[in-house]
Amino acid sequence: MDKEKVSNLQLCLMMYLMIGGTSILVVPSFTAMYAKQDMWISPVIGSFFGFFSVTVAWLLYRRNPGLTMIEQTQRLFGKWAGSILGIVFLLFQIDAIGLITREYAEFIVQAFLPKTPLVMIIGCIVLTCSFAVRSGVEVIGRFAQIFGPIFLCFVLAIFLFLLPEYRFSNMLPILGTGIKPSLKGSLEPSVWFMEFIFISSVYPSVRKGDNGLKGGLFAVFLMMITMVITNFTCLFLFGESTANLTFPFLSASRFVNIADFFSHVEAIVMALWILGGFAQISMWYYTLALGTAQWLRITDFRPLVFPVGLLIGVFSIWVAKNFQQMLHYFPTGGTGSSIIALLLLPILLLLVSLVRRGGARK
Amino acid sequence: MIVLKLLGITLLFVAVFIYDFSSVDPKKKKERAAIAVITFAGWVVAVMLLFAPGLPGPTEWINQVTKPIWVIFYPEG
């Protein structure tokens, strides 16, 4: 079978969904905690990291064509150092995916199926995504292509439907306490935006002639817009008490009331969230499986998909004892590990790559 | 009860293991080894969690290890 190819648009939407799913759930409350009424500025600041990560990934790809990050570490650092760095990266991934899966499962249990054991939900999520991942990146790409726009449309739709309920004055005073609160609030989103570095695992599969850089940057842009819109929705609706809600956007969607008939549409909204979640977890899962296979220098990642799935399931349970602890992790260890794995490591790779190339050219 | 859960978990892991193991060429030692190791590692952790649900997880460790970094941003922790 020929190598599967993904188009530029699919790449863009895949990355958008990879980062977007969970971020919409929790970003508003984080940013509200620190930035208060300026919470809508934080994603804009955070997106800087997104553009940065995509560019770094792109540059690395240009210098090491056809390779994903794991492969690049092996190439640039040699066998031993490369493997150690690789495993740091992989461990970060497995920790992250455990968290994300856990977060999603918690969300579903709280919102939909309160009496279902968490393990069951996690199992179903992992099972479903494992089939998608096993079928190849092209399938995930198509999935993203259909659900990305739908996802975005629904975010917009909720924003628009709630217009009658908004109190625009919540936005003021803009930058009343200076830029510092927005900066502090942008920390969380920045961490998420740094995850765009994972675009490097999809770059090898992009169709020839399609500009991966544009796709990635556009994905960051879409992500930023989405976050800004969600923040606005919560801001105009709840004001600063957004910080007190666990899933502010979900609560916002509960307010939607068209002609007294379309009330309680949050079930449909949540359904779409779940689909977005499948896409997100499939993307992370693919990156992880692919990365593991490459780290072990195995050509085909398919046989690894199910065992890795089991690992993901196990990690999602291990990662936190309860929801609160999990949420607490995001600003603390989450930030720390993300900065190491997603920021410092790629920059290090890029520097080494530049130096090496410079040497060879002479 | 715990025995049942243990049995269930073991069965699941064994099933996945058998499925993947047999679907790969016997010649490809590396793939088979990888499948075996990953499945086994997962099983070990699962069993550990079954018996000691409060096991400190990666989150705690990472929190400790990366403390120097995040403390800059969130001094209040």
Add this chain to the structure above:
Amino acid sequence: MQTNEDVIFSARLQENISHLKERYADCFDVVFHDFSCGQTPAVIVYFMGLTDSDMINRYILEPTLKQLSEDGGITLGDFCKCLPVSSYTMIQTMDQAVMEIGDGNVVLLMDGEERAISLYLAKWEQRSITEPEAESVVRGPREGFIETLMVNVSMIRRKLKSPDLKMKSIRIGRFSQTEVVVAFVSGIIESSLVTEIESRLSRINIDGILESGMIEELIEDNPYSPFPQLQSTERPDVVAANLLEGRAAILVEGTPIALIAPATIFTFLQSPEDHYQRYYIGTAIRWLRYFFAFIALIGPSFYVAIVTYHQEMIPTTLLLNMTKSREQIPFPALVEALLMEITFEALREAGVRLPKQIGSAVSIVGALVIGQAAIAAGLVSSPMVMVVAITGIASFLIPHFAFGITVRLLRFPMMLLAGFLGFFGLMMGITLILTHLFALRSFGVPYVTLSTVSNLSQLKDILVRVPTWKMNTRPRIGVWNRYRQGANQRPGPGRGGRRR
């Protein structure tokens, strides 16, 4: 007894005849008729029911007997020139003779000749051409294929008279020796597709082919998928339209169902009528069809999920009504749904076997009566019956039978998922089905090609039905032979013809 060697005719008539008689031992319908052409003894061999004995008398025996006055031997070559039969071939081996006789032709052997001729005088009883029942339309031709391959081929020829319409013939089946024809328009179709089809067909090693369905199962891309990967149709205009779009058709002797490859999910949701009616109608009905196909798949699951897990989604007045009707029901919604759906399927299947007059009446009456009785007995609730009825009607909107059945069957796992895991289960089911569909390929062409936002022209025939004068490009199947009509085909009073 099977022999693998192909025996060439010997010059001695008796040897050939005894060999053939041995092959056809215990076949009472084989006729060996001796006569002489002048001085040379000759024999014709044929199957009684497959040829027209009147033709044999008139076209072979009559002119032969007129030659009685000639002296000396006549060679086969001379003989052929005197026969008023326009199509015949020379054959040289026993196996060829057996095949020709099996096709209904008459084989003539002469003493002293190492060849024989096979005269195409086959004729048998065949069905008249009627409208296919499963694919009837309001507007459009009412012809359907019949069981005779040559007639079907001729129907397609009448629609596409160009010599670019190629028909390649293969024989499949050890005992059936069924003739299978691959039809395509060279110049439109991608040649690798034809080679692929031919190679898959030649791989088939089976006792006999009775229906195109068997061939379909033996050459499809993914035999484990519930979804059909080749289109099947009884209508020559559907075949012709698909041939013009760059697909290939497979016609099988003995069945009126032709296969079309490759297929995408959208070909199964289209009806030929979409293209014959005006485009507004085509588009509107198409949307209706897509919507109802979706309902057919997830209707009952959606209902079960909402009623069991997400009651808050139902508008309050409706909710009160539903609670009232569901108060007495002993079963949870899932069980109720499964019960009703299975009953409905059973009724439908039973209706297929009954004779025409009784069949439809029984289905309708049965459904109504059973539904009402069930409600009265307190076994199911009326909303449930409504849902089942709508779902049933929805599944009838799918034009392609095999695909419709697939959708109907997939409903059940979806119901189970929704019953156990609510909306999450429903989404999980949809994701699993989509994953499968996205990975499915039919002869290398992806099954679902909505991933063509970069190529909007493809959507012209999928989402809407664009007017005929706007359908400038062909669908992208492999290599893209782009334009199917000249530019600027929009009609109007000033275009062609005289301005008023």
